[in-house]
Amino acid sequence: MSDKAQKRLLSVLVLLMFLALDRQIAKVVDEQVPERRGARDDVMEAVLQGLARTVAVIVASALVRQLARQWR
Numbered sequence: 340m341s342d343k344a345q346k347r348l349l350s351v352l353v354l355l356m357f358l359a360l361d362r363q364i365a366k367v368v369d370e371q372v373p374e375r376r377g378a379r380d381d382v383m384e385a386v387l388q389g390l391a392r393t394v395a396v397i398v399a400s401a402l403v404r405q406l407a408r409q410w411r
Contacts (some may be wrong), residue, residue, distance in 0.1 A: 340407045348406070352399035353392075362389035 340348075372380045398404045 340410045345403050345407055348401045349399050352402060353395045356395035356399055357392055360370060361388065364388060364391055 364384070368380075368384050368387070372383075
């Protein structure tokens with residue numbers, strides 16, 4: 340698998356995983372955060388989204404690396 344194909348696959352997987360995680364985060368935020376949001380609530384949501392992006396990149400990267408090894 341070429342480097343270009345790996346990068347494309349990584350981008351697609353990261354996006355799909357983050358969208359799936361983002362939906363879950365939105366549900367948690369809606370359930371846990373009161374109607375009147377404060378700065379603390381905004382920080383919590385930002386941290387959760389940052390963590391979700393990080394997890395998505397790590398998992399997608401590992402998957403792409405594993406697929407690239409199998410296709411060589």
